[in-house]
Amino acid sequence: MPFPASLPPVLLRALHERGYAEPTSVQAAVLEDGTRGRDLLVSAQTGSGKTVAFGLAVAPDLMGSEDHLPPARNPLALVVAPTRELALQVKNELAWLYAPAGGRVVSCVGGMDPIAERRALSQGAHIVVGTPGRLRDHLDRGNLQPDALRAVVLDEADEMLDLGFREELEAILDAAPEGRRTLMFSATVPKAIAHLAESYQRDALRIEAGKEGGQHGDIEYRVAIIAPHDVERAVVNLLRASDSPRAIVFCSTRAAVARLHGNLAERGFAAVSISGELTQAERSRALQGLRDGKAQVCVATDVAARGIDLPDLGLVIHAELPKEPETLLHRSGRTGRAGRKGVSVLVVPPSRRRFAERLLMAAKLQASWGEAPSAELIRERDTVRLGEQAKTLAAEEPAADELEAGQALLAAAGPEAVAAALIRLLRAPLPAPEELSAVQDDRRPTRAPREREGGEGAWFRMNVGRDGKADPKWILPFLCRRGKVARGEIGRIRILGRETHFEVAPHVATRFAAAARRPDPTEPHIRVEPVPAGETDARQDHRARR
Missing domain, CATH: 3.40.50.300 (P-loop containing nucleotide triphosphate hydrolases)
Structure with missing residues (x-):
């Protein structure tokens, strides 16, 4: 109309x-x-x-x-x-x-x-x-x-x-x-x-x-599950795998913006940054660089989440998750504008998986879950893209001196060597993709074995039981995330009325206790603490008498 x-x-x-x-x-x-x-x-x-x-x-x-x-x-x-x-x-x-x-x-x-x-x-x-x-x-x-x-x-x-x-x-x-x-x-x-x-x-x-808070039809939401220390490497690969000429990467703090911007620039990306510590003139220069094509990546805090309209911005990366669903929507809204398609990717380590699920649910968004692009995948795509670029260059009408130089080069080196040299030349300015660590897919149901190497495990308890709707389906991932341990290092789980007792493999018990003492910002009301040895022994004696 x-x-x-x-x-x-x-x-x-x-x-x-x-x-x-x-x-x-x-x-x-x-x-x-x-x-x-x-x-x-x-x-x-x-x-x-x-x-x-x-x-x-x-x-x-x-x-x-x-x-x-x-x-x-x-x-x-x-x-x-x-x-x-x-x-x-x-x-x-x-x-x-x-x-x-x-x-x-x-x-x-x-x-x-x-x-x-x-x-x-x-x-x-x-x-x-x-x-x-x-x-x-x-x-x-x-x-x-x-x-x-x-x-x-x-x-x-x-x-x-x-x-x-x-x-x-x-x-x-x-x-x-x-x-x-x-x-x-x-x-x-x-x-x-x-x-x-x-x-x-x-x-x-x-x-x-349009439906308030609902999914934007022109934005595709993805979740990239990564190993805990692979955030910056995953961002590199997401940027390299994308065909978008412009991208924006969101971090939560000025310090994180400065660190990621520096790392991307060091790897060869044409990047600018926007955060609250910059003057208005510095912010304007950064945005103008993106509009002019002098920069392809903007690393920003949420100060840039509203009102910035960048041409051809097809990719938004959340290197750090926002705290509120509204912020997620506004960050993502930098792409998919005026009828153009865009992609919004949440970078999620295992410890933030449950929070990411709740964030997407609160924002009424559907996302596809997977892993960040691998270095091998990016190299395969580079081969295809650079081959097309080489064909485009070859299709252009050469000048007489260029044709003469090309004929001499073919005679001296051969067509295969010349073509390989051209691909190598085109690849040289591109930032190298990063090798990512393997990620265990904790969405797959896995039964924790009851027996562990190293003898009887250490017992811990958390202040949620049957009365608080404790369920092994979420308890096991929570404990792995809270204590920074693998599923195979959690043993028996006993859900009681007001608390839950569980066993941790002895070789990781000390590390688990140190990590679990720190409150989880996504579940601050849940406390995890060791079960006193005497209390554990008393329970075992009680079971023996029964």
């Missing part, structure tokens, strides 16, 4: 020139009959075209029946976004959309020169896009005059509340004229968002563009 003909012709022309043939689901939803003039509370998947959606939704408020915007004075629309990156991305999107209408879009974000922003505001703007803290600062200083606002848009409203911007948002909304429209866009609508909507919207129309 095409865009509604009721939209201003200049905006339709901008959409056509940008390659928009028809609206996405969220764009179509906010342009339906009955939405005009109303407050909207919209939930939609990331990467679904929300910026263009609210840009078109507020067009009647900004332009009325005119074909061009009036002269820029005090802003007519205000867009609030949680991060600098998202705000600048929104500014760029609205700038091309409203350029044919004479639109002037100004950004006000933390980390940029506030004096330059004040100057830009004083020169007039139709739309102001900014982060909550900086916008409130300009309001308090009188640099941003809200009296002419006809529409206020909160983009990624759930994220702004999660980041603690409630006070700033309420101050901004309180300053806006009562008659303005308020549009809230949010990936999810928890109670806090619903309460904010009730307080600041009038009879808002609730729109769900």
Whole structure:
């Protein structure tokens, strides 16, 4: 279905020139009959075209029946976004959309020169896009005059509340004229968002563009099970095996980003990094390098999970798992945008397997489980890809001097040697694939043998029993993960009413006890401790008497 003909012709022309043939689901939803003039509370998947959606939704408020915007004075629309990156991305999107209408879009974000922003505001703007803290600062200083606002848009409203911007948002909304429209866009609508909507919207129309929190049809989710110390090597192989010209790798901390970025650069990848310790100028240079093709890989913390739209980004790798399902969705949403296909890969060592399963379940995602690509597989793919590349080069019409040099080379070395040399030359710039350790597939049911080498094992207990729905199906993998031992090193398991006793092979008992003392962040309520020798002996005496 095409865009509604009721939209201003200049905006339709901008959409056509940008390659928009028809609206996405969220764009179509906010342009339906009955939405005009109303407050909207919209939930939609990331990467679904929300910026263009609210840009078109507020067009009647900004332009009325005119074909061009009036002269820029005090802003007519205000867009609030949680991060600098998202705000600048929104500014760029609205700038091309409203350029044919004479639109002037100004950004006000933390980390940029506030004096330059004040100057830009004083020169007039139709739309102001900014982060909550900086916008409130300009309001308090009188640099941003809200009296002419006809529409206020909160983009990624759930994220702004999660980041603690409630006070700033309420101050901004309180300053806006009562008659303005308020549009809230949010990936999810928890109670806090619903309460904010009730307080600041009038009879808002609730729109769900696509199943909230569900699977994005253009993103394929995979889980790569790896050996515990193979995370960075697995990332290397995932990048090498992919055909995507751009990729982003997510880590949880700045330190992890710096370490992985350095290791990838050392291996020969054209990589950049984005984290909270970088200045805005450094982040902008990194993103521009990706857009220009000077870099192919971005290593980032979750500061990059929202609002960054990179061309041809077909692969997202979660080198470290996010803590929340919403973060997983927003990270993954950097790919599969505007109808393009993408892949999101979770790198999961055995100790994080159960957490990964719960994370995917909470995010309502289906993923295929397997192992990271092996070095052998990558070399096989290289042979095919480099062969195709060599054929393409050979098909090009050679210059006379090139043909003469080629004939001389064939005469001197022979065609097979020349072809092998060409493949070797093409392969040389590619980072070498990594040899990965073997991974035991702990999804396969395995019965723990009752007898162990080395005599009677050491006994431990955990504070979960039948009353807590203890089940060997999850107890055995949990104990292996908690104690960093193999399945064959766990012996007899006795599930009692309020606790469970189990046997550990004597040669790993000390190591198991040290590892098990540390709480598991995925199961912090479960305690594991040795069973006192006297208590074990008493149980054995009791069984003997029976």
